[in-house]
Amino acid sequence: MTQVTGEHVNQVPETTIERLPVYLRCLHEAQAMRIPVISSVGIAQMSGGNAAQVRKDLSYLGEFGTRGIGYEVDSLAGHIAKALGLTQQRRVALVGLGRLGSALLSYGGFGDRGMTWVAVYDSDPDKVGTPAGGGLLVRGSAELAATLPELGPGIAVITTPANAAQEVADAIVAAGVRSILNFAPVTLEVPEHVTLRQVDLSVELQILSFHLAEGS
């Protein structure tokens, strides 16, 4: 399940925003294959979408293609990365160093593209002070309110147990963080101006279960 709240007189539709990172990944694959130019049909095939939609999505960002030719891969990747705000490093904090939190930290996939971990918090005293990866030491959750503001992350990831998540979210918001990615299976309440995305693994499985039940 994904959910977004936040400021909205959206120029670009939310559904388009959700596809842009996928297009970007396809363009990086094309770069790796030394493909210099790609058409909307090509992007659609790689991303599992539809060519008209690719064109409309890209048109929200500007006019990057050449009629009769297609899109120059490097240039288009640059434009999408810029639209996504990936040209500046994004500072990200993690709260909750359980198995899932550890997995995210060690996952190089987004360590790469403009995302930098700047802090890791956990409430377990045994973990506090130990290395968390990336040269970071685990901080105690009690320190969160005191230390997060100066670290200045734009994004915080919550991987705490469900019962701690709202309290953590409140502290994160109070520290000025404007975007939250929550993996805890609870509905968080955040102010209007905070963007919240919810990823719930149990919800995903239940959706698949529905389709199995329906499928026969």
Next chain:
Amino acid sequence: MTQVTGEHVNQVPETTIERLPVYLRCLHEAQAMRIPVISSVGIAQMSGGNAAQVRKDLSYLGEFGTRGIGYEVDSLAGHIAKALGLTQQRRVALVGLGRLGSALLSYGGFGDRGMTWVAVYDSDPDKVGTPAGGGLLVRGSAELAATLPELGPGIAVITTPANAAQEVADAIVAAGVRSILNFAPVTLEVPEHVTLRQVDLSVELQILSFHLAEGS
């Protein structure tokens, strides 16, 4: 990012299906708080949604409420669970026992509600034969085609590296699995009749990054 493909002369809209597990979670919370009856407004508050939408969503499944009163919590939870196919145990296989795969296995959250792990595969020979949790031993990925059909999972979860995911998906589909939850950051191609959901952590962060860039 989430994506669904599959058979569709959908009675129930996909967006509704995505909210049902959330409503179910709220009802379980209400049960834990010994609340016997809840209104659409109450469910909306707990789930972060809107009351009219809650009513419309539930109306796709049947007429479970009492006018002037609301919904009986236990009964509604039962109806939603049934609609989601959670009254029967769902057999789930995991492919790729890295950090993320391990985290999912150990996450009790869905071990509970109608989901049972029936097999774990990994390509690392050092892991094969070792205990994976829940009394399961890790099997080699090479065995997948031979052993998965008789284990008969309805759902498979892919947590392999990106470059292995399509091959794994092909084997899974060939083994008769009809629902796939993919965490590998690639666009998978699956036949029409297979339901695919994609969870990409990097994509989620990039979406949040967009909103930061836009927000000021």
Next chain:
DNA sequence: CTATGTGAAGTGATTCACAGCA
């Protein structure tokens, strides 16, 4: 002749607003 960019049409989901019922 090819492929983009985009109004217009079509489709689907959300919200409204109220009839129906306890």
Next chain:
DNA sequence: TGCTGTGAATCACTTCACATAG
């Protein structure tokens, strides 16, 4: 009176189809 269930209205996204440019 209070709250559900639901047509009707609204809003948003997708798809079509073609003018436009190379």
